Amino acid sequence: MRFAINKDILKSTTKCRDNYSCLAGDDRCFCEIEDCSEEKVHFIIPGTAAGMCDYRMGFGYSFTCNCPVRKEIYNQYRV
Structure with a gap:
C-alpha cells in the first residue's frame, strides 16, 4: 500500500534519514x-524500527514516535 500524505506534513519532516x-x-x-x-x-513497540530514527524519543520505560509522516500514516490508515 502506498500512502498519500499532505505536502505540508512532508515539509515539516526535516530529520528523515x-x-x-x-x-x-x-x-x-x-x-x-x-x-x-x-x-x-x-507509543511505539521497542525494537520494531528498521534502524536509528531521530524522531524516536524515550518516555519512561517506553518510546514515542514524533515523526510527522509516521504519525499521519497511523492516524489516516491505522497502520
Missing part, C-alpha cells in the same frame, strides 16, 4: 505503533 521510504508502504521501515492518545502521542 530514509528519504520517506515509509510512503512506499513497506512496513519494515517504520516503528510499530503500540498505542495512541488522541492522535497526538504515539
Whole structure:
C-alpha cells in the first residue's frame, strides 16, 4: 500500500534519514505503533524500527514516535 500524505506534513519532516521510504508502504521501515492518545502521542513497540530514527524519543520505560509522516500514516490508515 502506498500512502498519500499532505505536502505540508512532508515539509515539516526535516530529520528523515530514509528519504520517506515509509510512503512506499513497506512496513519494515517504520516503528510499530503500540498505542495512541488522541492522535497526538504515539507509543511505539521497542525494537520494531528498521534502524536509528531521530524522531524516536524515550518516555519512561517506553518510546514515542514524533515523526510527522509516521504519525499521519497511523492516524489516516491505522497502520
